[in-house]
Amino acid sequence: EIVLTQSPGTLSLSPGERATLSCRASQSVSSNYLAWYQQKPGQAPRLLIYGASSRATGIPDRFSGSGSGTDFTLIISRLEPEDFAVYYCQQYGTSPTFGQGTKVEIK
Amino acid sequence: QVQLVESGGGVVQPGRSLRLSCAASRFTFRSYAIHWVRQAPGKGLEWVAVISSDGNNEYYAESVKGRFTISRDNSKNTLYLQMNSLRPEDTAMYYCARGGSSGWFFDYWGQGTLVTVSS
Numbered sequence: 674e675i676v677l678t679q680s681p682g683t684l685s686l687s688p689g690e691r692a693t694l695s696c697r698a699s700q701s702v703s704s705n706y707l708a709w710y711q712q713k714p715g716q717a718p719r720l721l722i723y724g725a726s727s728r729a730t731g732i733p734d735r736f737s738g739s740g741s742g743t744d745f746t747l748i749i750s751r752l753e754p755e756d757f758a759v760y761y762c763q764q765y766g767t768s769p770t771f772g773q774g775t776k777v778e779i780k
Numbered sequence: 781q782v783q784l785v786e787s788g789g790g791v792v793q794p795g796r797s798l799r800l801s802c803a804a805s806r807f808t809f810r811s812y813a814i815h816w817v818r819q820a821p822g823k824g825l826e827w828v829a830v831i832s833s834d835g836n837n838e839y840y841a842e843s844v845k846g847r848f849t850i851s852r853d854n855s856k857n858t859l860y861l862q863m864n865s866l867r868p869e870d871t872a873m874y875y876c877a878r879g880g881s882s883g884w885f886f887d888y889w890g891q892g893t894l895v896t897v898s899s
Contacts, residue, residue: 708885710825717875717889718825729887761825765884768841769815769827 675700675764679772685780692749694775696762701742703766709738709747712774713758721760722747752777782807782888784876789893792866800893802859802876807888810834810854813879815886816861818872828874829861830884844870866897 676699686692696707705725710718720729722738725745735750749756757779762772788800802814816828829840829850838850849862859876873894877886 704883706883706885708880710886717891718886719889720880720885720887723880723885723887724882763825763885765880768839769884771825771827773824 675702675767675770677762677764677770677772679760679762679775681775682773683776683778685778686752687780688752688754690752692747692752692756692777694747694749694760694762694777696740696745696747696772698743698745698764702745702764705741706764706766707738707740707745708763708765709736710761710763711756711758712761718761749777782878784878784888784890786874786876786890786893789874789895791896791898793899794867794897796866797862797864798866798895800861800863800874800876800895802861802890804857804859804876804878807878809857813884814852814859815877815879815884816850816859817875817877817886817889818870819875819892820869820872823872826872830879831859863895866895868897871895871897 678697680695707725709722712718726738737748759774759776783805785803815830831850835852847865851860873892875892876890878888880887
């Protein structure tokens with residue numbers, strides 16, 4: 674099983690700032706099969722990024738993903754009020770696993 | 781807009797069974813693999829199972845293998861999860877999610893149905 678470790682656990686930022694979220698895998702993720710999701714309280718997760726860097730349908734371009742192998746990054750270039758949420762990475766190169774999540778909170 | 785609506789959750793005693801359903805609409809159901817993903821209260825996400833578009837292949841997380849069975853009825857656009865020998869650690873919100881076109885990521889999710897296993 675591939676274990677995904679996200680950091681930091683919590684990110685305290687202000688609207689307009691840049692958010693950088695990290696996801697590190699315990700072994701290489703084949704074909705960069707890495708996705709990112711956003712989840713707000715009481716809601717289902719929403720797909721943001723798949724294939725490490727492809728934005729899902731309807732996702733604003735302030736969200737970008739990068740990385741390969743074992744190290745992946747999600748960047749939110751300028752935080753909007755609606756971006757404060759929990760973010761999960763997920764690998765699907767093998768049986769799917771998720772990271773433990775990063776909470777982006779208002780500073 | 782793709783729609784997935786789960787039902788069948790509730791409170792059940794340990795060792796008992798429960799069947800969840802997921803009704804799909806606004807996309808060609810028979811063309812997509814569909815997954816179940818769960819989330820224990822206040823915790824992260826855990827993939828549970830997947831079934832291929834034609835229903836001929838199923839895969840499970842180790843934590844539920846041998847106890848849970850995923851199935852689908854393409855004539856009814858409906859996905860199922862039969863959960864047997866339930867344990868307290870199975871308590872979670874259960875989401876059905878459509879599989880991505882290029883892999884086992886999840887591009888659309890239902891709102892979930894809550895399963896509580898407690899005596």
